[in-house]
Amino acid sequence: MTAPVAAATTAPAPDWRLAAVLVALVVVAVLASRIGGLGVERDQLVAASRAVVQLAVVSLVIAAALGSLAWSLAFVALMFVVASFTSTGRIRAPRAQLPWVMLAIAAGAVPVLVLILGSGVVPFNGPGIVPIAGIVIGNTMTAATLTGRRAYDEITGSFGSYEAALALGLSSPAAAYEVIAPTAREALVPGLDQTRTVGLVTLPGAFIGVLLGGGTALEAGAAQILVLLGLMAGQALTASVLLRLVARGRVVRADLADRYPR
Incomplete structure (x- = not known):
């Protein structure tokens, strides 16, 4: 044989x-x-x-x-903590607000990972958990960073609009959300563009990784579409949650703490 x-x-x-x-x-x-x-x-x-x-x-x-499920999960937890610290720093929010940023990143990453790993599409073992978790957590971190930075740039540049909305009787969260809601699309544009152009302009990491590992082009395509649609869902969830946290003053850029929220 x-x-x-x-x-x-x-x-x-x-x-x-x-x-x-x-x-x-x-x-x-x-x-x-x-x-x-x-x-x-x-x-x-x-x-x-x-x-x-x-x-x-x-x-x-x-x-x-990779040889131990427990160690793989511990490494994923470490990635999550580092991602949360990084995003908090990029948003320039005080460290005391780290738990809120963690909540936003978890809101995007956890449902996606539960669906992918819980369904058995990706095996629930070290070689399956670590790579997919790293990709999802990394990209939800990016979504949180872009959402937070863009939201506070908008609040800074349109503070008069925020105050005008307050003068009309809106609560601070409602007034802030009116100002920052349009910024979410810009934060999600990189991921959307990557999904739209995959295979035509770019061959992203999951596709290349499967090919380099000896997989077939069909397997590479399946892995990449799973990753891209998972990221699209995760980033949308993270951006939505973080926008609400910003509007409610749970995550506030340090230099604006003395005047926002009103």
Whole structure:
């Protein structure tokens, strides 16, 4: 009886060729920034160095976590906490408001992960949980950050409209929501554009990941559409919840705390 042939992988090998290409890419980025006068050369070097070190450490941690369901869930919890801290900082909200930002991110990530993992479409084990949770949590974090930042930019720029709505008798949450509600669409545009153009303009990470792992193009397409529609749902939930929290003054940018909410 012939032994089954293992699926070939086309993922890059961690050898000297990869190291050389990575160095070359960083050099190109730095030279382009220097020649173009972008002024981000130092930031690029720091970002590249941090990425290499962090991914090396995370790769070792994930390799250990994937073999244990408990450790995989613990790693997902860590990702969620880091995402919440990051988004809170990007919104420039006080740390005391971290639980509200966590609520918004969880409102988007948890239902999507429960549906995907609970249905058995993705197996409930380490190799299934960690990648899909990382993608979903990362993108709901981005939705929270963009929603919060855009909402407070709008409140700052249209504070007169907010005060006018208060003068007409609206409550502070209702007045604020009237001002910030239109900003939600802008926060969701990147995800919507990616979903609209997938396969035509871009081949996102899940698709490429399955192909590099030796999967078929059909399997890659199935994985990618699952991810994209999951992200669309998760980001919409997160944006909706965070907008309400901003309108109710639960998440307030630090520099506006003395005048918002009224």
